[in-house]
Amino acid sequence: MIIVSSPMQQNEITELLTGYNGGDFTFRFKEKGGIRLFFEVTGDSREAARKARELIKSTPWGAILYFQSIAAE
Amino acid sequence: MNGLVGFLERSIVPIAAKIGSQKHLVAIRDAFIGLMPVTMAGSFAVLLNVFLRDLPNEWWGAGNGVTATFAWLIGMNGHVWQGSLAIFAILFALSLGYNIAKAYDVDPLSGALVSLSAFIMGLPAVATIGEEAGWGFFNFAAHFGARGLFTVLLIGFLSVIIFCKFMQWNITIKMPESVPPAVSKAFAAIIPGAVALYVAALVYYLFGFFTGGESLIEWIIETIQAPLMGLSQGYGAVLVIVLLVHLFWFFGLHGANIMQAILQPLYGAAGIENANAFEMGAEIPFQWVAGSFDAFVWPGGSGATLLLLVAILVFSKRSDYKMVGKLGIGPGVFNINEPVMFGLPVVLNPLLLVPFVLAPVAMATIAYAATMLGWVDPVVVPITWVMPVGISGFLATAGDWRSIILSLVNVAVGLIIYIPFVIAANSPKLGGGDAQAEQE
Numbered sequence: 001m002i003i004v005s006s007p008m009q010q011n012e013i014t015e016l017l018t019g020y021n022g023g024d025f026t027f028r029f030k031e032k033g034g035i036r037l038f039f040e041v042t043g044d045s046r047e048a049a050r051k052a053r054e055l056i057k058s059t060p061w062g063a064i065l066y067f068q069s070i071a072a073e
Numbered sequence: 074m075n076g077l078v079g080f081l082e083r084s085i086v087p088i089a090a091k092i093g094s095q096k097h098l099v100a101i102r103d104a105f106i107g108l109m110p111v112t113m114a115g116s117f118a119v120l121l122n123v124f125l126r127d128l129p130n131e132w133w134g135a136g137n138g139v140t141a142t143f144a145w146l147i148g149m150n151g152h153v154w155q156g157s158l159a160i161f162a163i164l165f166a167l168s169l170g171y172n173i174a175k176a177y178d179v180d181p182l183s184g185a186l187v188s189l190s191a192f193i194m195g196l197p198a199v200a201t202i203g204e205e206a207g208w209g210f211f212n213f214a215a216h217f218g219a220r221g222l223f224t225v226l227l228i229g230f231l232s233v234i235i236f237c238k239f240m241q242w243n244i245t246i247k248m249p250e251s252v253p254p255a256v257s258k259a260f261a262a263i264i265p266g267a268v269a270l271y272v273a274a275l276v277y278y279l280f281g282f283f284t285g286g287e288s289l290i291e292w293i294i295e296t297i298q299a300p301l302m303g304l305s306q307g308y309g310a311v312l313v314i315v316l317l318v319h320l321f322w323f324f325g326l327h328g329a330n331i332m333q334a335i336l337q338p339l340y341g342a343a344g345i346e347n348a349n350a351f352e353m354g355a356e357i358p359f360q361w362v363a364g365s366f367d368a369f370v371w372p373g374g375s376g377a378t379l380l381l382l383v384a385i386l387v388f389s390k391r392s393d394y395k396m397v398g399k400l401g402i403g404p405g406v407f408n409i410n411e412p413v414m415f416g417l418p419v420v421l422n423p424l425l426l427v428p429f430v431l432a433p434v435a436m437a438t439i440a441y442a443a444t445m446l447g448w449v450d451p452v453v454v455p456i457t458w459v460m461p462v463g464i465s466g467f468l469a470t471a472g473d474w475r476s477i478i479l480s481l482v483n484v485a486v487g488l489i490i491y492i493p494f495v496i497a498a499n500s501p502k503l504g505g506g507d508a509q510a511e512q513e
Contacts, residue, residue, distance in 0.1 A: 007078055007325035007421040008086060035325070035421055061086060064093035066327045068415040 002049040006067035045071035098334040100172035115157030116455040118150035162221030166192040177237035183262035191232035191273035219345035223298040232269040239265030305339040351453035364452040369440035372462030374410030376429040380487035384495040436483040
């Protein structure tokens with residue numbers, strides 16, 4: 001599981017990650033808790049968290065977002 | 074709070090995203106960031122000379138043992154400075170040209186060369202020595218340092234844009250496929266490069282023609298750069314920046330990424346000018362620079378969160394707060410505050426909004442007043458932002474011991490601001506139920 005913490009663009013982040021089909025990871029939205037979004041992932045969760053960070057930063061709004069993407073053990 | 078976030082997402086995020094992803098602003102920001110290896114080496118050289126030459130000379134007089142012993146290293150530091158901070162505008166011209174060309178997806182090396190050439194071609198190069206006038210004498214101190222920055226931002230920028238547009242319009246010399254790529258790229262850039270440089274030359278020529286031979290770079294420095302940098306020295310500007318950056322951070326927007334392209338040409342350039350003036354033994358031109366924020370305003374990162382962590386470790390009775398305090402204090406000493414910003418969280422936490430903004434505002438006010446009143450020397454050495462509070466100010470002010478007192482005062486003020494809010498968070502109404510359970 002990974003946790004993406006961001007108060008902004010939560011719907012966009014969820015859509016972005018759950019819609020990702022790059023083949024290396026899949027992200028399934030689990031729940032929302034305040035600023036935290038929880039996603040079930042396939043594969044190594046640390047790598048998945050890194051991938052989520054990359055995906056978010058690659059969007060037009062990602063560069064200005066202050067967020068955190070971490071693996072939840 | 075949800076309504077406010079929704080409003081910000083609809084109104085602020087699209088504007089901030091446009092600013093943050095605007096390719097020219099991103100190129101300017103990346104041009105500054107790209108120079109960090111060189112500027113940090115230059116800063117280190119200036120800093121070493123403070124402790125090997127300037128302070129020993131002040132304490133023990135000229136010819137002291139420390140300075141004499143390390144004369145070789147002092148000389149080497151001078152070389153490093155001369156090849157870094159002292160030629161900041163030249164390095165920036167290269168970096169800016171490279172990054173703009175990269176943003177337009179054309180050959181970055183050619184872009185860097187066009188930008189550098191467009192800057193250098195306009196520099197006054199005639200000097201009078203005694204009764205002899207000659208060509209080929211650049212005024213190193215007047216134009217090569219940060220003083221040339223705005224000329225690069227205007228003329229270098231213009232020339233690279235022209236270069237990139239011509240490349241994109243494909244107005245180039247095409248070579249057969251058998252020609253090696255390096256040769257092919259160089260030939261392709263000939264027409265766009267020549268047009269860009271001739272346009273820059275025309276600007277310089279026309280300016281000189283209509284002003285009776287005045288130098289464009291001097292005019293830019295006097296008419297654009299100096300007033301803008303002067304504005305940056307006002308308390309209002311410092312206050313607005315501290316407020317805006319912290320509001321951005323609080324609402325989950327990357328304050329630095331949004332504002333860096335605007336702040337670096339002003340406060341970053343002022344910091345480089347101060348370092349150059351200090352190394353040359355000249356009068357320090359600016360009282361408040363980029364390093365002043367790092368040294369005195371945000372110990373522990375944005376919001377001075379190191380003090381929040383200290384307040385938590387001492388006064389909090391909440392197990393979740395204490396856990397974050399223990400995990401966050403190590404990185405916090407080095408001004409890394411993601412663990413506390415997202416762990417507590419501070420981001421979008423209404424209880425912590427007031428101290429998160431108020432503490433840095435109060436600290437900026439105190440540091441600004443102390444610097445302007447001459448109680449503490451201005452920052453003259455750019456220091457990396459991970460330097461711990463106290464040490465950062467001491468090094469940045471070239472060893473002014475009063476900076477340590479200022480840092481301690483600011484730490485005390487920041488703590489006083491945070492403590493009531495940390496104690497308030499112990500209340501069961503605010504989620505501090507475990508605190509009550511412990512008491513019972």
